[in-house]
Amino acid sequence: MGTTVAQYLQQLDPGRRPDLPETTAGTLRLDVRGAGCTDHWYLTIADQHVRVTRSDDDAELMVRADRTVYDRMASGEMHVATALLRNELTVQGDLRLLMLLRRIFPGPPGARHPRELARAAMDGRAAMDGRFAVDGRDERS
Incomplete structure (x- = not known):
């Protein structure tokens, strides 16, 4: 304990x-x-x-x-x-x-405040969006 x-x-x-x-x-x-x-x-x-x-x-x-x-x-x-x-x-x-x-x-x-989780999710989404954009085009297409 x-x-x-x-x-x-x-x-x-x-x-x-x-x-x-x-x-x-x-x-x-x-x-x-x-x-x-x-x-x-x-x-x-x-x-x-x-x-x-x-x-x-x-x-x-x-x-x-x-x-x-x-x-x-x-x-x-x-x-x-x-x-x-x-x-x-x-x-x-x-x-x-x-x-x-x-x-x-x-x-x-290890618990995190819900706002921290939301910020982390938004940061992850922003990083993910930035990874696929090259010269204004989406590499996923």
């Missing part, structure tokens, strides 16, 4: 995250159950920044799961929505903040 949830959250860059909506702000508490205890991680999201602290204070969204589920999300092996649909993750509070959590955790290893 890759990165643990504790490692991932401790190393989370506090800088600006353009993948987060500018207008959405809120607080999330992640309750990580394991080894007979529960660890609490408190995320404050505002102005496309995420601040992570350790606290069991109430939050606008509280998310509970076993450590193995969170570890799989932190390593990109499991999507937040998948864990929710499998009932491996429970939530209480403002569900729109769950979509922010989806953006905070990484995607699968």
Whole structure:
């Protein structure tokens, strides 16, 4: 297994995250159950920044799961929505903040944003078109 949830959250860059909506702000508490205890991680999201602290204070969204589920999300092996649909993750509070959590955790290893794929496809098509054009004529004919 890759990165643990504790490692991932401790190393989370506090800088600006353009993948987060500018207008959405809120607080999330992640309750990580394991080894007979529960660890609490408190995320404050505002102005496309995420601040992570350790606290069991109430939050606008509280998310509970076993450590193995969170570890799989932190390593990109499991999507937040998948864990929710499998009932491996429970939530209480403002569900729109769950979509922010989806953006905070990484995607699968090697995954690319759809825009990157579209750009690569367009670049490939442009390269392909350029390969067949010679003096304004199409070599394919």
